[in-house]
Amino acid sequence: MSEKKEPDSPPVESVNSIEQDLPAVRGQVPYKVWLVQGLYFLERAAFYGFSQPLQNYLQLSPDDPLRPGALGLGQAKAVLIIYIWFIYSYSTPLAGGLIYVLGLSTVTATAFTQRIYGTGGLPGFIVGMFLVGAGTGTVKPNITVFLIDQFPEEEPKVVALKNGKSAMVSRELTIRFIWNVNYWMINVRGLCGIITTNVERYAYAGFGFAFLICLCLIAASAAIFQAGYTRFETAPPSGNAIANLFSALRRRRNPVPPRPDQTEVAIQSSAQEDGSATPSKDEAIIADAKSALRACLVFLPFPAPMLSINLMDSTFIAQAGTMQTHGLPNDIMYNLNPISVMVFLPFFQSWIYPTLAKKKINFSAEHRIGVGLFCATLAIAYTTGIQHLIYMTGPCFNHPLKCLAGNIPNDVSVGLQTPTYVFLAWAEILAIVSGTELAYSRAPASMKSIVQALFNFFSALGSLFGVGVSFAAYDPNMVIVYGSITGLLLFVTFAFEFAYLVRGKASN
Numbered sequence: 148m149s150e151k152k153e154p155d156s157p158p159v160e161s162v163n164s165i166e167q168d169l170p171a172v173r174g175q176v177p178y179k180v181w182l183v184q185g186l187y188f189l190e191r192a193a194f195y196g197f198s199q200p201l202q203n204y205l206q207l208s209p210d211d212p213l214r215p216g217a218l219g220l221g222q223a224k225a226v227l228i229i230y231i232w233f234i235y236s237y238s239t240p241l242a243g244g245l246i247y248v249l250g251l252s253t254v255t256a257t258a259f260t261q262r263i264y265g266t267g268g269l270p271g272f273i274v275g276m277f278l279v280g281a282g283t284g285t286v287k288p289n290i291t292v293f294l295i296d297q298f299p300e301e302e303p304k305v306v307a308l309k310n311g312k313s314a315m316v317s318r319e320l321t322i323r324f325i326w327n328v329n330y331w332m333i334n335v336r337g338l339c340g341i342i343t344t345n346v347e348r349y350a351y352a353g354f355g356f357a358f359l360i361c362l363c364l365i366a367a368s369a370a371i372f373q374a375g376y377t378r379f380e381t382a383p384p385s386g387n388a389i390a391n392l393f394s395a396l397r398r399r400r401n402p403v404p405p406r407p408d409q410t411e412v413a414i415q416s417s418a419q420e421d422g423s424a425t426p427s428k429d430e431a432i433i434a435d436a437k438s439a440l441r442a443c444l445v446f447l448p449f450p451a452p453m454l455s456i457n458l459m460d461s462t463f464i465a466q467a468g469t470m471q472t473h474g475l476p477n478d479i480m481y482n483l484n485p486i487s488v489m490v491f492l493p494f495f496q497s498w499i500y501p502t503l504a505k506k507k508i509n510f511s512a513e514h515r516i517g518v519g520l521f522c523a524t525l526a527i528a529y530t531t532g533i534q535h536l537i538y539m540t541g542p543c544f545n546h547p548l549k550c551l552a553g554n555i556p557n558d559v560s561v562g563l564q565t566p567t568y569v570f571l572a573w574a575e576i577l578a579i580v581s582g583t584e585l586a587y588s589r590a591p592a593s594m595k596s597i598v599q600a601l602f603n604f605f606s607a608l609g610s611l612f613g614v615g616v617s618f619a620a621y622d623p624n625m626v627i628v629y630g631s632i633t634g635l636l637l638f639v640t641f642a643f644e645f646a647y648l649v650r651g652k653a654s655n
Contacts, residue, residue: 247282519578
């Protein structure tokens with residue numbers, strides 16, 4: 148899943164103008180990058196293993212004869228709560244990892260009390276989700292920047308490949324490789340849901356044991372990180388970027404005039420002594436902020452695909468519950484998405500992108516995002532067709548699980564959901580990975596964490612759309628719900644591609 152890699156200890160030569168035309172290869176990835184990947188693996192495994200059982204935990208009652216349940220809030224309320232939690236967890240990068248552990252501990256403990264004593268489930272869930280959201284909001288925007296911090300800047304160098312030819316080590320290709328490995332590993336860890344959904348179904352006090360698995364994973368990740376923190380590369384503190392920006396804007400709006408007897412050297416020296424910024428530093432801060440905003444423009448279409456991706460944790464699980472699952476848990480189908488990413492991401496990285504590059508086809512990051520948006524559109528359009536088929540099929544037609552003796556799914560195989568998860572995997576590979584990579588590469592060094600936090604904020608906007616969807620997310624409305632989301636995605640796709648073409652013509 149990577150470009151051609153040079154030997155472990157290649158002979159390094161100086162770089163001159165002729166050597167700049169050499170083919171580019173990725174460099175060595177430091178072991179610290181892999182260590183951070185491993186810690187993030189544990190955290191994301193805990194998150195995905197935890198989130199997959201939530202729809203059943205919230206929606207279904209404990210005495211449901213067909214599917215495992217706990218709180219019995221119904222489909223629409225369950226979808227609403229899950230989307231509110233997504234909004235919160237995507238937009239709160241302000242707390243520590245220990246809060247994450249405390250939140251999962253609360254949900255786990257009250258899941259046991261709900262099953263054994265029939266009490267504590269909902270209050271514990273509310274408190275625990277508040278804490279878990281704060282914890283995951285801390286990790287996501289910072290871990291991606293911390294990951295690349297373990298790969299310090301190096302001087303350009305020429306290396307000898309195994310075939311005897313020379314090549315130029317490309318930091319850009321190496322970082323792209325790290326991003327792709329990171330996203331691939333996110334989807335490996337997403338398979339933790341296979342374990343938790345089966346534990347939820349078959350174990351006594353099943354939801355409690357399912358959440359306990361996730362608690363152990365995040366506790367291990369936090370403990371290892373704290374124990375090895377001094378071994379990691381950390382960027383020196385540069386102050387609060389947002390506070391620095393507002394201070395720079397305030398000073399530019401209300402400049403303090405220098406005394407008549409002060410020279411330029413004296414002004415600079417005074418600023419250094421009292422820790423204040425000089426006009427040139429203020430201009431640099433403002434320029435960085437403008438660059439960060441331009442980098443964030445690529446996030447504008449992302450609420451729409453994030454809405455469709457988040458459906459996998461809510462309405463898709465509910466839809467599977469109305470279909471014939473042939474003995475499988477209805478919330479296990481989600482795992483087809485990370486499996487698809489694991490299969491297709493190396494294919495895109497190692498074959499499609501290099502092949503297009505060799506043929507001189509400009510498949511830029513912006514164009515990859517546009518194609519990814521279209522894949523998300525296909526996914527939800529296909530889901531709309533599945534929902535229509537469910538409503539056209541007996542025994543309960545457009546009121547599944549609510550006819551005859553009740554809890555009888557319609558005679559449609561859950562296997563029909565498979566293309567939905569594959570299309571969404573393509574959307575993630577093309578749009579999410581490319582968008583994150585593009586924003587990181589364009590963001591100034593002082594604001595990379597902020598840009599990643601803003602990416603999470605736009606993801607939260609997708610969940611905000613999901614809150615609106617939740618009020619109609621119950622049978623027999625689901626064809627209209629999915630059809631409306633398809634229309635939104637189609638509009639966003641064409642708008643993004645049109646803007647991309649206009650910018651391309653303007654730059655020419």
